[in-house]
Amino acid sequence: MASDRPFPGQAIRAARASGLAIEVTISDLQVTADIGVYAHEHGRPQPLVVDIILNIDAPACDALEETIDYQHVADDAHALARGRTALIETYAMRLAERCIACPRVQRVEVRVSKPGALRGGLAGARASLVRSAA
Numbered sequence: 269m270a271s272d273r274p275f276p277g278q279a280i281r282a283a284r285a286s287g288l289a290i291e292v293t294i295s296d297l298q299v300t301a302d303i304g305v306y307a308h309e310h311g312r313p314q315p316l317v318v319d320i321i322l323n324i325d326a327p328a329c330d331a332l333e334e335t336i337d338y339q340h341v342a343d344d345a346h347a348l349a350r351g352r353t354a355l356i357e358t359y360a361m362r363l364a365e366r367c368i369a370c371p372r373v374q375r376v377e378v379r380v381s382k383p384g385a386l387r388g389g390l391a392g393a394r395a396s397l398v399r400s401a402a
Contacts, residue, residue, distance in 0.1 A: 287325075288325075288326040289323050289324065289325060289326065289374065290323070290324050290325070290326050290327070290335070291321060291322070291323055292321075292322040292323075292324060292335065292336055292338060293319070293320065293321050293322070294318070294319065294320040294322075294338050294341060294342060294345075295319050296317055296319065297317070297318040297319070297320070297342055297345055298315060298316075298317060298318075299315070299316045299318055299345050299346050299349040300313045300314065300315055300316070300349060301313065301314060301315075301316050301348075301349035301350075301353065301359065302314075302349075302350075302351070302352050302353070303316065303349075303352075303353045303354070303355075303356060303359060303382070304354065305354045305355065310352075314382065314384055315382075315383055315384065316349065316356070316359070316380055316381065316382055317380070317381040317382075317383065318345050318363070318378065318379070318380050318381075319378070319379040319380075320341060320345070320363070320367065320376065320377070320378050320379075321376065321377040322336055322341070322367060322373050322375075322376050323373070323374045323375040323376070324336055324372045324373055324374060325372060325374065335372065336370055336372050336373060341366075341367060344363065344366045344367070345363055348362055348363055348366070355393075356380045356381075356382050356385075356391065356392065356393040357393040357395070359380055359393075360378045360379070360380045360393045360394060360395035361378075361395045363378045363380075363395070364376050364377070364378045364395040364396065364397045365397065367397075368397045368398075368399060373399065374398070374399050375396070375397070375398045375399065376396065376397050377394065377395070377396045378394065378395045378396075379392060379393070379394045380392060380393050380394075
């Protein structure tokens with residue numbers, strides 16, 4: 269059970285004060301998408317494999333509100349896959365934009381692979397965004 273109390277220990281408080289970042293990852297997320305540029309791909313759901321790396325500020329306490337809900341990120345990936353997209357590059361960019369919109373996310377990298385794109389190979393795209401200093 270999560271607690272909203274601060275983490276114990278002077279070292280953790282000092283690390284957070286010095287800008288400690290946490291990496292949250294989602295790996296091998298399987299989504300089905302209407303994706304592709306060729307006529308034979310239109311309207312034919314295809315599998316995508318999505319990996320997401322989110323860099324966030326260290327949480328101040330042991331509570332979900334202090335981090336990012338990875339289920340919400342996965343839900344965004346599935347929601348994007350339901351819309352028609354021509355390029356995996358576009359899909360990766362749109363998902364990265366959704367992730368960086370969360371104020372806790374400082375940097376995001378989205379990798380998307382399309383297993384059926386090539387005979388004997390795997391096609392993929394990577395999108396990275398960094399929150400600009402305001």
